[in-house]
Amino acid sequence: MLKFLMDRLALSRKGAGDFVKGTFFTLLLDFALMLPAVYVFLFLDEYLRPLTGEAGVPGNDIRYYIAIAVLFIIVTWVIARLQYRSTYTTIYEESANRRLALAEKLRKLPLSFFAEKNLSDLSSTIMQDNTELEHTFSHAVPQLFASVIFLTIMGIMVFVYNWMLALALLWPAPLALVVILLSKKMQRKNQKNVYDQSRNVSEHIQEGLDTIQEIKAYSNEEKYLRDLDRKLDNYERSLISGELVIGLLVNSSKGLLKLGLVSVILVGAGLLVAGSVDLFTYLVFLILATLIFEPINEVFNNLAVLFYLDVRINRMREMEALPVYTGRTEFSPENFDIGFDHVDFSYETGKQVLRDVSFIAKQGEITALVGPSGGGKSTSAKLAARFWDVNSGRILLGNQDIKEIDPETLLKYYSVVFQDVVLFNTSVMENIRIGRHGASDEEVLRVAGLAQCDEFVNKLPDGYQTVIGENGEKLSGGERQRISIARALLKDAPIVLLDEATASLDVENETRIQAGISELVRNKTVLVIAHRMRTVATADKIVVLENGMVKESGRPEELKSMNGIFAGMVRRQMEMTGGKAAG
Numbered sequence: 001m002l003k004f005l006m007d008r009l010a011l012s013r014k015g016a017g018d019f020v021k022g023t024f025f026t027l028l029l030d031f032a033l034m035l036p037a038v039y040v041f042l043f044l045d046e047y048l049r050p051l052t053g054e055a056g057v058p059g060n061d062i063r064y065y066i067a068i069a070v071l072f073i074i075v076t077w078v079i080a081r082l083q084y085r086s087t088y089t090t091i092y093e094e095s096a097n098r099r100l101a102l103a104e105k106l107r108k109l110p111l112s113f114f115a116e117k118n119l120s121d122l123s124s125t126i127m128q129d130n131t132e133l134e135h136t137f138s139h140a141v142p143q144l145f146a147s148v149i150f151l152t153i154m155g156i157m158v159f160v161y162n163w164m165l166a167l168a169l170l171w172p173a174p175l176a177l178v179v180i181l182l183s184k185k186m187q188r189k190n191q192k193n194v195y196d197q198s199r200n201v202s203e204h205i206q207e208g209l210d211t212i213q214e215i216k217a218y219s220n221e222e223k224y225l226r227d228l229d230r231k232l233d234n235y236e237r238s239l240i241s242g243e244l245v246i247g248l249l250v251n252s253s254k255g256l257l258k259l260g261l262v263s264v265i266l267v268g269a270g271l272l273v274a275g276s277v278d279l280f281t282y283l284v285f286l287i288l289a290t291l292i293f294e295p296i297n298e299v300f301n302n303l304a305v306l307f308y309l310d311v312r313i314n315r316m317r318e319m320e321a322l323p324v325y326t327g328r329t330e331f332s333p334e335n336f337d338i339g340f341d342h343v344d345f346s347y348e349t350g351k352q353v354l355r356d357v358s359f360i361a362k363q364g365e366i367t368a369l370v371g372p373s374g375g376g377k378s379t380s381a382k383l384a385a386r387f388w389d390v391n392s393g394r395i396l397l398g399n400q401d402i403k404e405i406d407p408e409t410l411l412k413y414y415s416v417v418f419q420d421v422v423l424f425n426t427s428v429m430e431n432i433r434i435g436r437h438g439a440s441d442e443e444v445l446r447v448a449g450l451a452q453c454d455e456f457v458n459k460l461p462d463g464y465q466t467v468i469g470e471n472g473e474k475l476s477g478g479e480r481q482r483i484s485i486a487r488a489l490l491k492d493a494p495i496v497l498l499d500e501a502t503a504s505l506d507v508e509n510e511t512r513i514q515a516g517i518s519e520l521v522r523n524k525t526v527l528v529i530a531h532r533m534r535t536v537a538t539a540d541k542i543v544v545l546e547n548g549m550v551k552e553s554g555r556p557e558e559l560k561s562m563n564g565i566f567a568g569m570v571r572r573q574m575e576m577t578g579g580k581a582a583g
């Protein structure tokens, strides 16, 4: 039983156990909600039997009935409390754990996954799917199980009591069930439509937020809003038609169940006149007919989410089953040389980005990756930190294949300074401290000074305590880069991956960044994607990548004298800068 629940409902062992308890209390509550009927039976039994000429005189006064009413209320309240605790509390805990597990999973997924997947889709799965599951598990599923058991027990009891009236009462139940089951396909289609349209809207909003600058710059607001309006309309239409279909089906099923009351009235009256049942039994069935289908009505109200449950569970399962990069967590390389050994790589099948790339970036040296745009420089730098796994060949760190090392363990040895610096909406101090949690303020200030941050931070209203806005919106490109260098300095990892800022920076900023970088790369294994000839001139080794292949590699002077691609690049740059930049 537990295993079934764990498999089908994606619950943990504890969750499944508590779920059974919750269902049991829901069943008890269903029975407890019949207590008013019992109350009326007792009353009727005592006061009506004498009126119908049967034996017995009312023996209890009104206080007896008040006491019973209070007792029933207390019993119902206690059961409701127990049911709430075991169902809701458990389900919300389970849901929180599931969200944490998914977030943890996301953290471990390779970057390749994020490149392919829509991010709003991911957050929808974590938040929206989970919320729906939470709601379904707390309201609909235990109620469904409990209602089936409740109706079965009650059905048997009423059949034993009086099979003719029982038949009159219960005949619509299988009919309503058939209507509901037949509508399953339609309801699922509707739910899927609502779900897809709501995703369209959230993706559009997300995209608008991500590209707000471009939208404004190219005066695309009107088109953006028009598209959003259209998608919102579609969403609204899907909601309305979904609600209509569900409303129609659910209400007709509920209406069918009401026929039970009608036929009890008619059949009961006939049986009463014929003398086959007494008035008491007739009244009992009339009361039962108004109460017995209440739990099942509750299930009908949540039917749509119930039918869509497995789709949501499957989506969650798909995410849980995504392959993550794993590897050894003990790792102590003999040195920090990075070696590319016949590496082939493609982001998408059929579009190879790196072909048979081999080179060594030695510890204590600066290795510069140069070459035309799209040649594979950034890709190589990212592969060196196992952001992706290579398709064939190996990347070695200190003679060990990085494919065998756990990515988190591996990244402890890397400082990464890329162009797209991500900053958090907190103080400059905290943004730098991300480099090494637990670093003291003095340590942060020291590296900030080395990275030339003092000059602009001192102009901010609260200095290093200034909160810099979402993704550092209040800072310039060069300032952001300096914070990123300060982070890397604080981490002080033996390997530095550096994607140099482009020529868009002004000379002053460039000089300051260069000063920070010189400090950062001292005695490290440095793999730099070089855009400036100045860096190239100070590099110990140059690797020229073109069309994903290593076309030249060696010391700068050697390559210059070869008069190949690199020599051509240096020449062109010198011509552009009037012969000043090549150093």
Ligand SMILES: Nc1ncnc2c1ncn2[C@@H]1O[C@H](COP(=O)(O)OP(=O)(O)OP(=O)(O)O)[C@@H](O)[C@H]1O
Binding pocket: 115, 347, 348, 353, 371, 372, 373, 374, 375, 376, 377, 378, 379, 380
């Ligand atoms: N995430 C990705 N998914 C698919 N293709 C990608 C991805 N990133 C890069 N590419 C492709 O891989 C090739 C190499 O890109 P890469 O960024 O490594 O080149 P690069 O030499 O660093 O270029 P640049 O100097 O312009 O930054 C390009 O054709 C690019 O379109």
